[in-house]
Amino acid sequence: MTGYFVRRFLLIIPTFIGITLLVFAITRVVPGGPIERMMTQIQLGGETGSLHRSQGGGTLSDEQMEELKRYYGFDKPMLSSYAIWLKKVLQFDLGHSTRYQDPVWEIIKERFPISIFYGLSTLVLTYAVCIPLGLAKGMYHGSTLDSWSSAVVFLGYALPSYVIGIALISLFAGYWDMFPLGGFVSDNYEEFSAWGKAKDIFSHAVLPLIAYLAGSFAVTTLMMKNSLMDNLSADYMRTAAAKGLSRSESVRKHALRNSLIPVATSFGSNISLLLGGSFLIETIFNIDGIGLLGYEAIIERDYPIVMGILVISSLLYLLGNILSDICVALVDPRIRFGGGRGA
Amino acid sequence: MSLLSIQNLSVSILGDDGIARELVSSISFDIAAGETLGLVGESGCGKSLTAMSILDLLPKPQASRSNGKVLFKGEDIGSTNQTRLRQIRGKNIAVIFQDPMTALNPVQSVAQQIGEVLRIHFPEQSRQQHGQRILELLREVGIPAPEARLSAYPHQLSGGMRQRVMIAMALACEPDLLIADEPTTALDVTIQSQIVRLLKGLQAKNGMAMLFITHDLALVSQVSDHIAVMYAGKIAEYGKARDVFATPHHPYTQSLLAALPGIHHQAKSPLLALEGQVPAIENMPSGCRFANRCRYVAELCHNKTPLAEHISETNTVACHRWKEIRS
Ligand SMILES: Nc1ncnc2c1ncn2[C@@H]1O[C@H](COP(=O)(O)OP(=O)(O)O)[C@@H](O)[C@H]1O
Ligand code: SF4
Ligand SMILES: [Mg+2]
Numbered sequence: 001m002t003g004y005f006v007r008r009f010l011l012i013i014p015t016f017i018g019i020t021l022l023v024f025a026i027t028r029v030v031p032g033g034p035i036e037r038m039m040t041q042i043q044l045g046g047e048t049g050s051l052h053r054s055q056g057g058g059t060l061s062d063e064q065m066e067e068l069k070r071y072y073g074f075d076k077p078m079l080s081s082y083a084i085w086l087k088k089v090l091q092f093d094l095g096h097s098t099r100y101q102d103p104v105w106e107i108i109k110e111r112f113p114i115s116i117f118y119g120l121s122t123l124v125l126t127y128a129v130c131i132p133l134g135l136a137k138g139m140y141h142g143s144t145l146d147s148w149s150s151a152v153v154f155l156g157y158a159l160p161s162y163v164i165g166i167a168l169i170s171l172f173a174g175y176w177d178m179f180p181l182g183g184f185v186s187d188n189y190e191e192f193s194a195w196g197k198a199k200d201i202f203s204h205a206v207l208p209l210i211a212y213l214a215g216s217f218a219v220t221t222l223m224m225k226n227s228l229m230d231n232l233s234a235d236y237m238r239t240a241a242a243k244g245l246s247r248s249e250s251v252r253k254h255a256l257r258n259s260l261i262p263v264a265t266s267f268g269s270n271i272s273l274l275l276g277g278s279f280l281i282e283t284i285f286n287i288d289g290i291g292l293l294g295y296e297a298i299i300e301r302d303y304p305i306v307m308g309i310l311v312i313s314s315l316l317y318l319l320g321n322i323l324s325d326i327c328v329a330l331v332d333p334r335i336r337f338g339g340g341r342g343a
Numbered sequence: 344m345s346l347l348s349i350q351n352l353s354v355s356i357l358g359d360d361g362i363a364r365e366l367v368s369s370i371s372f373d374i375a376a377g378e379t380l381g382l383v384g385e386s387g388c389g390k391s392l393t394a395m396s397i398l399d400l401l402p403k404p405q406a407s408r409s410n411g412k413v414l415f416k417g418e419d420i421g422s423t424n425q426t427r428l429r430q431i432r433g434k435n436i437a438v439i440f441q442d443p444m445t446a447l448n449p450v451q452s453v454a455q456q457i458g459e460v461l462r463i464h465f466p467e468q469s470r471q472q473h474g475q476r477i478l479e480l481l482r483e484v485g486i487p488a489p490e491a492r493l494s495a496y497p498h499q500l501s502g503g504m505r506q507r508v509m510i511a512m513a514l515a516c517e518p519d520l521l522i523a524d525e526p527t528t529a530l531d532v533t534i535q536s537q538i539v540r541l542l543k544g545l546q547a548k549n550g551m552a553m554l555f556i557t558h559d560l561a562l563v564s565q566v567s568d569h570i571a572v573m574y575a576g577k578i579a580e581y582g583k584a585r586d587v588f589a590t591p592h593h594p595y596t597q598s599l600l601a602a603l604p605g606i607h608h609q610a611k612s613p614l615l616a617l618e619g620q621v622p623a624i625e626n627m628p629s630g631c632r633f634a635n636r637c638r639y640v641a642e643l644c645h646n647k648t649p650l651a652e653h654i655s656e657t658n659t660v661a662c663h664r665w666k667e668i669r670s
Contacts, residue, residue: 235445238400243460243512244433246425253459254448261450333450333496 001329001336005322012318017086019314020307024082027303028074034098034301035065035074089311095304099297104308108290114184115290121205122212123270126220129213131263134224138259139251141229153221156214162280165211169284172207179207182286208285212278220263227262231255257331264331268324271316344417345373346552347397347436347520352411354392354576356624357404364624365409366576367392371651374569376519379546379553381567381584383560383599385621389576390556391441394524396421397554398432415520434464437513441525443505447497453481453508454493460515480511485541503534507541514545521546522554527562539566560599564588569657572596575621575632578651582658592660592669594637631663639664 027033066075073081088095094104133153137146156164173181180186186200231237232255240250279295281287290309297305329335354367367389374380382390395401396408399421413421420431440446448456454477461473468476481489484507497505506526513521523542527535543566546553555566563570563584570587572580572595580593591597598617619636628634631644643663651659662668 233402235440235442236448238395238402239438239440239446239448239509239512240459241400242398242432242438244429244431244463245459246429254451258448258450331450333452334498 005326008322008325012315012322015318016314020086020310021082023307023310024085025078027301027306028078030301032301033074034303035069037301085307094308094311097297097302097305099300099302099305104304107293107305108308108312111288111290111293114288117184117201118205118208118212118287118289121209122216125209125213126216126270127263127267130217130220131224131260133217134221134263135228135256135259137221137225138228138232141225149221153218157218159214161211161215161278162284164214165208165281165284168207168210180204182284184287208281208287211281211284220266223266224259224263228255228259231259234258261328261332264327265324267327268320268322271320271323346376346416347374347554348412348414349373349393349397350412350414352393352396352413353409354389354396354401354406355409356392356406358625363407363409364627366624367396368576369410370573370576370578372569372571372578372581374520374552374554376552377546377550378568379555379566381563381570382554382556382573383563383570384558384573386558387621388573390558390573391524392576393573394438394522394554394556397522398436398438399428400438430464433460433513433518434516435518436520436522437516437518438522438524439506439509439513439526442529443502443509444497444529446509447505449497452494452496453500457481457508457512457515460512464516476515477511480515481508483514483545484508484511485537486511502530503538506530506534506538510538510541510545514549517549518551520552520554522556524556525558526555528557528559535562542566560603572599575627577632577661578659579633579662580658580660581651582654586655586658590669592654592658592665593633593662594639594668595633639668 069075073084076084085095092105094108096103097107100107133149137149140146169181172178180203182204184201184204185197186192186204189197189200192200232251234255237250237255240254241247245253279291282289282292283295293305294309296302297309350371352367352370353365355363355365357363370393372380372382382393384390392401392406395406397413397420399408401407408421411421412419415431415436420428454474457477457480458473461468461476465473477493478489481492486492486504486507492500492504497508500508506529510526521542526542527538530538539562542553542555545551553566555563557563567584569582570584571578572587572593574595579595580587580591587596588600591600602617617636622628622632622635628645629648630646631637631640631649634640634644637644639662641664647663649661649663651661652665653659654665
């Protein structure tokens, strides 16, 4: 078992290289890279910052092109410049943004608190709502509660999150003015007391969180419900009744743990939600999160940022998958990874 | 007074169309203390429904007891409250099921699952006492190296071992009556006889009564004092096991015995082989339920349900023509 998880951890290395190499290669072949951008700007006669200044008719000399390529590492073959990039990453150096010239790590770090706040809230709220709701729906299958919550949950699932976001913001922030229009905190946030600060973050978070959660409730809730119902009708529940347990005791002591197994399985992979963040929702609510940063970086061909976000999110995803397996092994004694004999 | 008395028990099944239809119909039988009643019949004839209705373990809402009384030591446990019923379940009457694979909780250890029934019915005893008792039970049901099995999960045990664990669980509170619903059907033939021998041995030791359910007539002949032959939700013939095997009166029992290899019956002939199908629950005949397969069928059989008639003091048969058939 331990051997299995050690192998899984070691497998992160080739997987990580595979993912990053693929995206690295794509950044090389997709048109509109940083050098082409620079050239366009120069041709348009624009100021390009202190580093490079156009000369004469707005075209670059060959030497200048070479200099630019060297600066961005485009002068070497793809694999060797990937190796250079990887070596830097191993030294915790993600390079500099081509747009802002700032270190990539600094830019990403700035967005961390916001993204983690939303990611963690989404994760916690999803489980805090879906598990009890799914259990209640399973226990009282066919009840009014069951049908109404299904309707709500599926509506949220069917509507794209940006539609929900826009609807929420126009109703509750525009029409009724109950919540702020957007942003993470108010402009005068620093002047508030601790309690005021908490309230401020909360009021800013309500609408985006609803938009985030609306779509994620359906899957987990229904998974929980179906899983509980399967277990309620299982043979071992009849055994529990035949022993003299009451219905509620047998649900609590037998069906519950079994029905949590599939939900626990999904937990690890949801860890990557922590840093997810949809750029659509972040755009609508004017939140400076990782999602928006990544989207802008792709549009603007700010490849160091793109690669930086990729490094962090792929590591998180790979670790999350292993965490998933650990969760499953913890809750289900039948699962023994790696062919070793369990005792 | 008998230990368990079932009187006019009927169980209805709720169809997909929302109509409840009586499958088990007006069944009566008694089990005396320490005795074994073998309930035998083809699969689907309602044996499990009959057995599960005793402790109100029917799969709800698909199946429900629609009529009849269940008397245990004279107490009407068919209409008692849930609290009282829970005291009886596992303590006075225990059940073992057909499939030990699914009847045990897959994520609890052997010790947890046996310990639970002790905790329910002997909450005043200490954990140590329960631990002692669990080991003693595992030893009693013939599980080798019981100490090593305490922390085992069901998937780590063979089918036969799992059924032994089920038996240990059922015997934990030394019940007066054990309901064994096809306890060996899911097991290998060699394991089957081991389990049957184990059950007989434990029964003799504890002096408990047993309702032994099976579709296997040969098996029921080994274990039972009395047998009840069931067909399509009704009891065709009931009596002392020896009598029923020696002189079966119901045409259905006769066909079953004739089909049995190795048992010599004077009227054994290929003519007795059963043809046709058990009637579906949607169109149960209003007369004798065996009529479409019976070679003695007469006009009367289609119109009138045959009631149980006494052949002797203890034995009964439900056939209009049993007297003619005998001669
Ligand atoms: N949970 C259920 N839902 C619907 N029908 C059932 C259910 N349980 C039993 N039945 C019906 O009752 C009949 C008798 O079932 P059962 O008592 O289990 O037979 P057996 O004699 O094999 O134990 C079955 O053939 C089936 O049609
Ligand atoms: S009542 Fe008629 S049909 Fe039924 S078993 Fe007797 S002879 Fe056959
Ligand atoms: Mg059955």
